[in-house]
Amino acid sequence: MASGLPPSQEEYLPRIHFHLQLAELKDKLLAMAALSQQAVESAVDAWLQRDTGLCQYVRDNETAINSAQREVDEMAYELLAKEQPMAIDLRFILAVIKINADLERIGDIAVSIAVRTLDLVDQESSDLPVDLASMGDFATRMIRTAIQSLLDGDVPVAESVLDMDDEIDRMNRVAITDLTRRIQEHPECADLALPAILISRNLERIADHATNIATDVIFWVRGADVRHQLSLAVD
């Protein structure tokens, strides 16, 4: 055994090593996803509770997200350069690079929500006709489901994220209509209702990024570029 491996093992060992590295890449991406998801949850809670500490947490968290993103990117680039993967492995690494960018944007949007909240922290909260808590829950559920579909390479689960996107689009449209009416009837509410509109839009954009992640999972598993067919079906 120690003097040399039979040819079949010589052939397979580098492949096993490569697949261990792919698994490590997936783990790093999962850590990145956890940070982004947590940023969204904290930002929405910060808004709902006017909590400056949570706002600061979201901003500090951004540094962690940025270095997690860099780690994932660097490992993905290194695997592309050194291992020169083919077909499904190549598509997986490309999907990871794209998903990583989406997760980073999700973190950025969470910071926008936190900054917007900090601006308003001295204002008394008023009862606005919008349920940002539910929208936030829904958006983070979409991220979680998209990441689950990545973990399992599960196309139907990824497709369910695309369906969910219709629902959050609807929630966002209702929020904009209701909040606009409130501003027209009670202009003194504009200082709070307007940021609420922008946060509703932020959550809808976060959901769009979750949809992108799901689409990249489908591309990875199926290979064909189904992106635009799917987006046509969803629009």
Add this chain to the structure above:
Amino acid sequence: MASGLPPSQEEYLPRIHFHLQLAELKDKLLAMAALSQQAVESAVDAWLQRDTGLCQYVRDNETAINSAQREVDEMAYELLAKEQPMAIDLRFILAVIKINADLERIGDIAVSIAVRTLDLVDQESSDLPVDLASMGDFATRMIRTAIQSLLDGDVPVAESVLDMDDEIDRMNRVAITDLTRRIQEHPECADLALPAILISRNLERIADHATNIATDVIFWVRGADVRHQLSLAVD
């Protein structure tokens, strides 16, 4: 000559062929960039002139953008799989894939502006305290400059895009403040002022995508991941 090439040429010909393909990929990306830029210009004009024809044009244009995006992605993936490029060529192809995604999002945002305009086409235009024409010009100038930096592999030009981003952020902040005040003083203006706020935000997001493109150019040319250092300097 016909019976066989000297070794040096045998070595160089595939490389020349590969670089011709990279040049073709760049051309395809430029065509994609032209479509996205035109979509933004048309969408802003459509809003300013309440032009339903232009709105429809932007929506039709989306199909062209989507197929251009697919073409770029497919060629990039094929080059990665077949040529297994190293170092700067690998970084170039990865930058193209990312820039391509940013250009497609720019097209999507242009469609959002067109859809928003269609909803309001029957409303008389009123004199709002926002200069969306200048913001639109500025955003398209940022896209053009970012693409120019890609063409020339020019890092200082790419860096100038990051500086421009500060200016459009400022324009967006001023627009939101002024339009909010208008809504508070004249609630009957909300139906028009609120979409104007959202379009101002859309243009600021388009500028963010131009900034992403510039950052990817810097990554391609310099190799190091300067993304977060740069974004820190810009924030």
